[in-house]
Every structure is written in C-alpha cells, then in structure tokens.
Amino acid sequence: MTSTFSTSSENAITRSLNITPDDSSNHLSPEQFDNFYDIEHTTDEIIKGDYKRIALQFPDELLHDSVPVYKRLKSLVGRDRELYVLADTSYGSCCVDEVAAQHINADAIVHYGHACMSLTSRLPVIYVFGKKSVDIEDCVDKLVEAYTSHSSTTSSSPRTALLKYEVCYSHVARDVLQQLQTAFKPLSVDIIHTPLSAKSSSSSTSSNRTPSVAEYNIVFYVGEEESLSLTNILMTHSSCDVFSYNPQTRISKLSSTLTNKMLMRRYATIQKARDADVFGILVGTLGVSSYLSLITHLRKLLASKHKKSYTISVGKLTPSKLANFLEIECFILVACPENTLLLNDTISNRNQQQNGGYSNKDFSFKPIITPFELQLALREEIEWTGKFVLDFEEVIREGEKKKGGNGEAEAEDEDEKEEKDLDEPRFSLITGKYRHPKLYGRPSEKSESQADSSSVILRNQDSSISKLDNNSAAAQYLQQRTYKGLEVRLGEDEPSFLEQGRSGIARGYQTDRHRK
Known part of the structure; x- marks a missing residue:
C-alpha cells in the first residue's frame, strides 16, 4: 500500500494506465x-x-x-x-x-x-471472442514433447487428459482435439474435451456434461503462459499435471510445478482470516448468476459464527477504497472465478493492467479471501486436501453439505458445542499467541447497570449520554483509537462571521466579486 493514504483526489483523473493493445486484428483486409x-x-x-x-x-x-x-x-x-x-x-x-x-x-x-x-x-x-491464429502441428508436437520428457508420465497405464484453451482459440479447438487424440493414442492417453457454451441467450446452457476432476488426471492448456485462465486451472486442478502451450512464444512446459506454492500462499491467507472477527463482503460482480444467493449464504455463515459482516459495493477495487474501512479485518471478494484470483499474490504483476494498474502488493494491507476460503477458515480444524472451489453454486452446495450432513439432534448438539468452544481462547499461527475472539450478535448477559463504563459516551453538546451498541464493530474500533475527533471548545472560541458563499452550477459558480 505505497500510495493508499498519500494520493490526491486528482490521481483518479490524471493517473495513466499501461494498456497493451491487442494487435491481432492489425493489417487485416x-x-x-x-x-x-x-x-x-x-x-x-x-x-x-x-x-x-x-x-x-x-x-x-x-x-x-x-x-x-x-x-x-x-x-x-x-x-x-x-x-x-x-x-x-x-x-x-x-x-x-x-x-x-x-x-x-x-x-x-x-x-x-x-x-x-x-x-x-x-x-x-x-x-x-476473436480468432487468434495458432500453429496446430507445432502445438501438438510441443505438447507431446513436454509430456514424454516429464519423468512422472512414463507409466504405461492408460491416462485421461482434458483439453482446455483460451476462448480466442475456440475456432480451432476441434482440429487441435483431433490431432491430439491421434498423437497421444500410442502413448495410452485419451483426450476429452468440454465445448464452450457461447449462445446468444443467457438462459441457454450447454447440453454437454462437464467431466469431474476424478475422470482425468492430465490437463492440456492452449493459451498465454501468464494468464488468469491458466491460474484458475492450476488452482482448481491441483491434483492434475497441467501442460501449457503458448501460441505466441511456441513454448510448452509443465506448469503445475507452481501449484503447491500457490496453495501454500493461500493457506497462509486462510490462517490470517481465522484471526479476523469483522469481515467485509466485497461485491465484485452484479451480473454473474447466483451472486445474491452466495452473499446471503456468507451472511448466514458469519452470523452463525458470531462474526460481524458488512456488505460493500464499491465497483472496481482500489487500495484507497478499501482503506476507508479500517475496522474490517478481512475482506471476502464475491466475483467471477478469474477476478476472484486477480487480487491474490499468486498472480504475476503482468496482469495488473486488468485491475486499474494496481499490483498485488497494493492490496496486501488486509487479507482478501474467496468464499470457499472463508468456509475453510471458519471451521474448527482446517481439513484441506488441496481442493479449491471458485464456482458460486458449488460453494453453496459445499456449505450446505457440511451443515446438513448430520441429523437434527446431532446438529443441535454440535451447535451447543460450538457455542461453548467460541468462548475458549484460540491459538493463532500468525501471531504465535492465544487470542479471545470477539463475539457479535449474542445476547448480553450483563444488565445495563453492570455495563462497562467505557460504553457510556457523550451524545451531544447538551451533555446527554447514550450507550454504545456492543455489536457495533465501528464503535468498538473508534473507542480503541487514540484520536477520536476534534477537541470540544465550548465558549472558548469566537464564532466566525457569516459570509455569502458561491452560487450557480458546477461549470460556472458565481461569487460576490464576479456577480453582475
């Protein structure tokens, strides 16, 4: 956050963005x-x-x-x-x-x-999508070479691979699939393919069934090396060997060697989220289906754990916008699969132009997690096998499956046990100390007469008092600050004279000096 608190208001207008134009359509008839x-x-x-x-x-x-x-x-x-x-x-x-x-x-x-x-x-x-060119023969040859040169693929047992690609190469996907199936048949590798659903109606969906991860153990990807699509595949297919081919550089390699490093960084972010008591749900999309259902699911999940949550819609995210919510300890980004991973530190800074020119380090002030990572962070013990879910509906199903797996009697016993466990101190892997979580939304056991004296504050200049809401995270954060506003100097400062202000509209204000 090098410029969060120091940029002027003119920066939003004068700051230039480094956009690399796509010249694929240049010099075309x-x-x-x-x-x-x-x-x-x-x-x-x-x-x-x-x-x-x-x-x-x-x-x-x-x-x-x-x-x-x-x-x-x-x-x-x-x-x-x-x-x-x-x-x-x-x-x-x-x-x-x-x-x-x-x-x-x-x-x-x-x-x-x-x-x-x-x-x-x-x-x-x-x-x-646009139709970018690709050398199909070179693509197939390089993928075969990368596959055979990898030591873990020398097994003679049959394997299944899934073909994935950037949407700009969808016009040649069928030709690539046919040649890959022919080239890998002697290597006992079966190639399957999931066609894209790009129909004119948003209500129409593809009739092709999407294969589950258990049906294949290899992924062949055709597209740029440092792209959000490839990162999405690496995160959601951590159990597979991912071989990528870049049509621009004509280089093919095993890209899944970085998967473990990515998941380890996300695991560290989840540990930071476990120490948070106040969450902000960032609305990163208003067009993806089921986003409202997911936000409702997250609110209920946080409320069941007595966590405070705020729903925030700020459009495109910037460090300056997020810095306005100082009481929030962790943000949950509800966005499409690719934009969800855009703010994570696993993405190369080459993609920062897709986020207004900000790099990933600018968003390191507070942890930003995905809805699936929140579900992991709120569990008593993290049981993570490396599975990473970005689809909205699948995240909701995962949460409901975890909640409704037992009978009603067992569920009530588990809820009572969780209530008792919430009062116990928890060890933080980030600070290395025990911490008592703040619980929001629970009925106060103390009467108003037994309330803490710090919760009684001056309400106005008439010296009337009011009691702070214990469930207000913003009020509690304000009480902990050393600076709480300007000093009240009643009767000590002379009042200033009233002056006529400007009038008119924004493009041409009128003052006393210029008024005719």
Missing part, C-alpha cells in the same frame, strides 16, 4: 476483419432476436477497434436499431457488464474479447 469479429454472425443474431438497443462491450485492449466494428454493424442491422459502445466496465472486463447495459435500457449485449463465461441472469449475450 476488410473481409478478414469481419471474420475476426464475427460481423455476419453477430448481425444475424441481432436481427433474429429483434433487438432494438444493443450494447457493444469492449475491453481496454480492443477499444481501438470499437469504431470500425460499430460502423460495420450499424450499416448491416439497419437504422431502426441503436448501438452503444461500453468503453468502461463496472468490474472485470471478462464479465458481462449488465449494469452498464441497463443504464441505456439495452435489449442485448455483444461481449468482445476474453470472457470468463460465467452464467448471466438478466440480458441475452452474444459472445465474440
């Missing part, structure tokens, strides 16, 4: 440009759905192509349809920005560039 951005398919979907107001959402790296795309679509969809370019997203650019689209009463959204493919709930979406 008009026909190739239309093919790259699926102009014909997008036009057909708009006319077929009879959409009248369409929002075109571009990430920062593709904004230079927004005007040509707008003109091509406008000339094909007709004058009776309105097109709007969304140049700035409310949260991550990989998510569909339904909030900004609703500001213009859009009927549909066309999402361009990289997408996390999270299920939406409000508006129909047309995905246009």
Whole structure:
C-alpha cells in the first residue's frame, strides 16, 4: 500500500494506465476483419432476436477497434436499431457488464474479447471472442514433447487428459482435439474435451456434461503462459499435471510445478482470516448468476459464527477504497472465478493492467479471501486436501453439505458445542499467541447497570449520554483509537462571521466579486 493514504483526489483523473493493445486484428483486409469479429454472425443474431438497443462491450485492449466494428454493424442491422459502445466496465472486463447495459435500457449485449463465461441472469449475450491464429502441428508436437520428457508420465497405464484453451482459440479447438487424440493414442492417453457454451441467450446452457476432476488426471492448456485462465486451472486442478502451450512464444512446459506454492500462499491467507472477527463482503460482480444467493449464504455463515459482516459495493477495487474501512479485518471478494484470483499474490504483476494498474502488493494491507476460503477458515480444524472451489453454486452446495450432513439432534448438539468452544481462547499461527475472539450478535448477559463504563459516551453538546451498541464493530474500533475527533471548545472560541458563499452550477459558480 505505497500510495493508499498519500494520493490526491486528482490521481483518479490524471493517473495513466499501461494498456497493451491487442494487435491481432492489425493489417487485416476488410473481409478478414469481419471474420475476426464475427460481423455476419453477430448481425444475424441481432436481427433474429429483434433487438432494438444493443450494447457493444469492449475491453481496454480492443477499444481501438470499437469504431470500425460499430460502423460495420450499424450499416448491416439497419437504422431502426441503436448501438452503444461500453468503453468502461463496472468490474472485470471478462464479465458481462449488465449494469452498464441497463443504464441505456439495452435489449442485448455483444461481449468482445476474453470472457470468463460465467452464467448471466438478466440480458441475452452474444459472445465474440476473436480468432487468434495458432500453429496446430507445432502445438501438438510441443505438447507431446513436454509430456514424454516429464519423468512422472512414463507409466504405461492408460491416462485421461482434458483439453482446455483460451476462448480466442475456440475456432480451432476441434482440429487441435483431433490431432491430439491421434498423437497421444500410442502413448495410452485419451483426450476429452468440454465445448464452450457461447449462445446468444443467457438462459441457454450447454447440453454437454462437464467431466469431474476424478475422470482425468492430465490437463492440456492452449493459451498465454501468464494468464488468469491458466491460474484458475492450476488452482482448481491441483491434483492434475497441467501442460501449457503458448501460441505466441511456441513454448510448452509443465506448469503445475507452481501449484503447491500457490496453495501454500493461500493457506497462509486462510490462517490470517481465522484471526479476523469483522469481515467485509466485497461485491465484485452484479451480473454473474447466483451472486445474491452466495452473499446471503456468507451472511448466514458469519452470523452463525458470531462474526460481524458488512456488505460493500464499491465497483472496481482500489487500495484507497478499501482503506476507508479500517475496522474490517478481512475482506471476502464475491466475483467471477478469474477476478476472484486477480487480487491474490499468486498472480504475476503482468496482469495488473486488468485491475486499474494496481499490483498485488497494493492490496496486501488486509487479507482478501474467496468464499470457499472463508468456509475453510471458519471451521474448527482446517481439513484441506488441496481442493479449491471458485464456482458460486458449488460453494453453496459445499456449505450446505457440511451443515446438513448430520441429523437434527446431532446438529443441535454440535451447535451447543460450538457455542461453548467460541468462548475458549484460540491459538493463532500468525501471531504465535492465544487470542479471545470477539463475539457479535449474542445476547448480553450483563444488565445495563453492570455495563462497562467505557460504553457510556457523550451524545451531544447538551451533555446527554447514550450507550454504545456492543455489536457495533465501528464503535468498538473508534473507542480503541487514540484520536477520536476534534477537541470540544465550548465558549472558548469566537464564532466566525457569516459570509455569502458561491452560487450557480458546477461549470460556472458565481461569487460576490464576479456577480453582475
């Protein structure tokens, strides 16, 4: 947090962002440009759905192509349809920005560039990933070479691999799959594939069943080496060998060697969360389906453990915004799988342009965890096998399964036992000392006459008093501060003279000197 408390208000306007434009569409003919951005398919979907107001959402790296795309679509969809370019997203650019689209009463959204493919709930979406080139033969040869050179893959027993790729290579996924199946057949490796669901309607889902992790033990990934998609795969497939191929550099290697290091860092963050009593639930998306159900689940979970929680919606996260909530000891980020991992220290700083130019170290002031990590932190003993869950619905199922695994009588006994255990001191692996957790939401056993004298404060200048709420984390934090506000100097300072202030509107205030 090098600049959290020292930046001026002008920084939000004057600070420049280091955005690397995507030049994949440069030097293309008009026909190739239309093919790259699926102009014909997008036009057909708009006319077929009879959409009248369409929002075109571009990430920062593709904004230079927004005007040509707008003109091509406008000339094909007709004058009776309105097109709007969304140049700035409310949260991550990989998510569909339904909030900004609703500001213009859009009927549909066309999402361009990289997408996390999270299920939406409000508006129909047309995905246009772009079509980046890849040398299929080189890709297959390099993956075979990386697989055979790894010592742990020399076993002759049959193995199963899952093919994953960045969405910009989905147009060649079938060809890559066929050649991989042919090349790995002599090596007793079966390749399976889960097609992407990129349909125009947000309510439609893919009919293909997503294989479980138990059905494969290898993952082949085609995409950039330092990407959020690859990090997502490494975290959620920790039991698999992940081989990646970068079409830009034409390098293939075993990437899962970093998985254990990532999980160890996340385990340390979970230990910090175990020492927290006041949590802030950060709303990092307003478009991903089931986000409201997940927030409700987190509130109930924290309340059952007598933890204080605040729900905060601040749009794109910055260190300055989070620094305003000093009483909060740990933040829980509810966002899509890729944006959830964006703030973790496991991501390379190369991806900081996706978060407004801030690096991961800027967010190290307070721990930021995922909803799944919160469920682990609130358990009496952490039993973590390395499984990492980022899907909203799966996190809710995991929590309900843990809660409803026993009968009602056993559940009540466990609740009574937990109530007793909450009063006992706990050993912190971070500080190396025992700590007594603060319990919020419990009925006070003391009467008002037996209340602590520090909870009685001056209410106003008339010397009336009021009692602080014991469940207010902000009030308790204020009492612990050495600076609690300006000194009251009643009758000691002379009142100042009243002066006429400025009037008018913001673009042209009027004062006494300039008033005619």
